Structure formats: structure tokens, C-alpha cells
Amino acid sequence: MVAIEGSVVLVTGANGGLGTEFVRQALDRGAAKVYASARTPKEWGDERIVPLALDVTDPASVAAAAAAAGDVTIVVNNAGASNGARLGDTDAKALRDLFDVNLFGAIDVANAFTPALAANGGGALLNVLSVLSWIGIGDGYSATKAALWSATNTQRLELAGQGTLVSALHLGYTDTPMTAGVDAPKNDPADVVAQAYDGLAAGDFEILADDVSRLVKAGLAGPIEGLYPQLVPAGADA
Numbered sequence: 001m002v003a004i005e006g007s008v009v010l011v012t013g014a015n016g017g018l019g020t021e022f023v024r025q026a027l028d029r030g031a032a033k034v035y036a037s038a039r040t041p042k043e044w045g046d047e048r049i050v051p052l053a054l055d056v057t058d059p060a061s062v063a064a065a066a067a068a069a070g071d072v073t074i075v076v077n078n079a080g081a082s083n084g085a086r087l088g089d090t091d092a093k094a095l096r097d098l099f100d101v102n103l104f105g106a107i108d109v110a111n112a113f114t115p116a117l118a119a120n121g122g123g124a125l126l127n128v129l130s131v132l133s134w135i136g137i138g139d140g141y142s143a144t145k146a147a148l149w150s151a152t153n154t155q156r157l158e159l160a161g162q163g164t165l166v167s168a169l170h171l172g173y174t175d176t177p178m179t180a181g182v183d184a185p186k187n188d189p190a191d192v193v194a195q196a197y198d199g200l201a202a203g204d205f206e207i208l209a210d211d212v213s214r215l216v217k218a219g220l221a222g223p224i225e226g227l228y229p230q231l232v233p234a235g236a237d238a
């Protein structure tokens with residue numbers, strides 16, 4: 001279990017849809033301070049919110065943020081991108097860029113803040129994943145979130161020894177700028193973040209924010225065609 005009250009929270013990608021909720025709801029739950037980190041930090045008009053420059057793809061920026069926020073007790077690895085990268089693209093630049101943000105950026109942030117979390121009693125690392133960690137319909141984006149899921153599973157074991165709770169948040173479409181062009185039912189970001197903080201407070205290793213995440217996770221235990229009905233069994237008549 002991780003106390004939100006009195007905590008010092010750092011949120012990456014704090015200016016985004018979920019990031020803004022992570023900042024606001026930490027304070028609603030009694031956090032003492034929130035580092036609202038972003039590539040372009042902004043003033044929040046609240047003395048408990050400390051704007052901090054942090055580009056997760058820039059090692060110098062990550063190191064500087066870690067040096068500036070040595071009192072952190074909860075790190076929310078929320079920054080992420082979706083750029084339409086496809087595994088089949090012959091020029092893999094977009095895919096590499098996406099892995100830089102969604103996988104390597106999140107790993108670098110975790111590694112940079114691990115010593116502070118240890119020094120401050122363990123605390124928590126929350127990685128914001130996706131239902132697409134478990135189903136490959138999101139092409140390059142799915143691959144980045146699947147890789148971060150695997151990394152999270154390793155970090156959970158590695159950091160248990162220093163008393164850090166490593167938790168994964170899985171969610172489907174949520175109403176943020178990232179999904180502005182998506183015409184489909186979406187979660188309310190406030191609801192997703194409330195579940196995330198409830199999960200951390202309860203000590204949950206994994207937080208499934210919606211039915212689609214629960215359904216897809218359950219599907220991993222079944223035959224692959226259960227998750228991918230579009231697959232035609234080999235030898236089936238056309």
C-alpha cells in the first residue's frame with residue numbers, strides 16, 4: 001500500500017489529458033507536492049505544483065529532473081505518444097521514435113528516479129500502459145506498449161527489494177488529445193486516474209481501468225483465435 005496523502009508525486013507528460021488528472025487528483029488526495037513535468041512546463045497557479053522540464057527522450061533532461069526532484073515518493077510514467085508508426089514501414093524512423101518515447105523514455109525515467117524512491121522509503125512507480133499491450137491491433141503503438149508491459153514486469157521484481165511498488169495501468173480509449181480523432185466510446189480520464197490512485201493506495205500491482213482491458217487480459221489465456229477472430233485457420237476453405 002502506498003499513501004497518497006503527504007506524498008511527493010512526479011508526473012511525466014503532465015500537460016496531457018491523463019497527466020493533468022494525475023496532477024490534480026494527487027492534490028485532491030492530499031499529496032504534499034506534485035512535480036508537473038513536461039517538455040514545455042507551464043505555470044499551474046498552485047504553489048504545491050512544481051513545473052519541471054522533462055523530455056523523456058533526452059537523457060540530460062531526465063538526469064536534471066531527477067536531480068531536481070530528489071524528494072519524490074511516487075513516479076507516474078505517463079508520457080506517451082501515438083504517431084501512426086507501422087511495423088511494415090520500410091523506413092522505421094517513426095517506429096524508432098515511438099519506441100524512444102513509449103519504451104526507452106519510460107525506462108530511463110524509472111532508472112533515474114529509482115535511487116530517490118529507495119532513499120524516500122520505497123514509494124511507487126506507475127507505468128501507464130494500454131489494453132494494446134495485450135493485443136496487436138495498434139500496430140507500432142501496440143508493440144511499444146507490449147514492450148513496456150514486459151519491462152514493467154521485470155521492474156516489479158527488481159524494485160521489490162527496495163520496497164518500491166511497481167504497478168501497471170491498462171486502459172482502452174480515453175477522452176484525451178491523443179484520441180481526438182477517434183470516433184468511439186471513450187473513458188473519462190478522471191475516472192481512469194481515480195482508479196489508478198485507488199490501485200496504488202491498495203498496493204495493486206496491476207490496475208485494469210475498463211471492461212475492454214479486463215476482457216482482453218482474460219483472452220490471453222485462451223486460444224489465439226479468441227483474441228483475433230479475423231484469423232482464418234490454416235486449411236480452411238476460402
Ligand SMILES: NC(=O)c1ccc[n+]([C@@H]2O[C@H](COP(=O)([O-])OP(=O)(O)OC[C@H]3O[C@@H](n4cnc5c(N)ncnc54)[C@H](OP(=O)(O)O)[C@@H]3O)[C@@H](O)[C@H]2O)c1
Pocket residue numbers: 012013014015016017018019038039040054055056057077078079080081101105128129130131171172173174175176177178179
Ligand atoms: N488516451 C487513450 O485512449 C490512451 C489509451 C491507452 C493508453 N494511453 C496512454 O496514456 C498516457 C497519457 O496519454 P494521454 O491519453 O493523456 O495523451 P495526451 O493528452 O496526448 O498526453 C500525452 C503527453 O505525453 C507527453 N509527451 C510526449 N512525448 C514526450 C516526451 N518525449 N517527453 C515528455 N513528455 C512527452 C505529451 O507532451 P506534449 O504536451 O509536450 O506533447 C503529452 O502531454 C500515454 O502513455 C498513452 O500512451 C492513452
